[in-house]
Amino acid sequence: MFIGHYAVGLAAKSIAPRAPLWTLVGASQFLDLGFSTLIMTGAESYRVDSSLPGNPFVLNIPWTHSLLMALVWSAVATGLARAFRMPLKVALVVGAVVFSHWILDFISHRPDLAFYPGGDPVLGLGFWNLPVPEMALEVGLLAVGGGIWVARREDFRQTSWPAILYLAFLVALAILFALPAPPPENAIFTGVSGLILFLFVTGIAWPVDRSWRPASK
Numbered sequence: 001m002f003i004g005h006y007a008v009g010l011a012a013k014s015i016a017p018r019a020p021l022w023t024l025v026g027a028s029q030f031l032d033l034g035f036s037t038l039i040m041t042g043a044e045s046y047r048v049d050s051s052l053p054g055n056p057f058v059l060n061i062p063w064t065h066s067l068l069m070a071l072v073w074s075a076v077a078t079g080l081a082r083a084f085r086m087p088l089k090v091a092l093v094v095g096a097v098v099f100s101h102w103i104l105d106f107i108s109h110r111p112d113l114a115f116y117p118g119g120d121p122v123l124g125l126g127f128w129n130l131p132v133p134e135m136a137l138e139v140g141l142l143a144v145g146g147g148i149w150v151a152r153r154e155d156f157r158q159t160s161w162p163a164i165l166y167l168a169f170l171v172a173l174a175i176l177f178a179l180p181a182p183p184p185e186n187a188i189f190t191g192v193s194g195l196i197l198f199l200f201v202t203g204i205a206w207p208v209d210r211s212w213r214p215a216s217k
């Protein structure tokens, strides 16, 4: 799951309009930001199995994606949001968005998610094995979450076109990653490029969030 995660972050902006959009977008990929970091240290790892249908990654991700750790990271994100003086409701939404990542990964991943670090990886419905429906699910989620977000922006006199460009950019990224290409075997390369990508998508949410329409006279 990639762009489907962002759907939750964008839709959450309608529940917590005071939350900065970049925070919600970053929260939706918090676990994968952790994964990109930990594969460079060796604490988590992956290997490529090109015989698999769809996503070719076989993942060892106990510290970022076990159920227990996903709950821990959600609590950490809530605490961080509170530390940055966000209201409790906003902080709880940020934590819930972090945990939404795990739920969507549970749907898409093959059983590579454990209940806790060190436990057997047994959780995952394996929607990755059906790449076309999986991509349709992600685009559908983005259409719904993005649609809610764009509609809500109207209430705050925000222009729609930066939001629509942002959604188009995410769909373009998804198409780019769906094109046939040899999957990266080098963990440092995967980690660095993952961090750059996730931080870039998070960073450009900041100007998108600040595009107000001029007040009508």
Ligand SMILES: [Zn+2]
Pocket (backbone or CB within 6 Å): 031, 032, 065, 101, 105
């Ligand atoms: Zn993930």
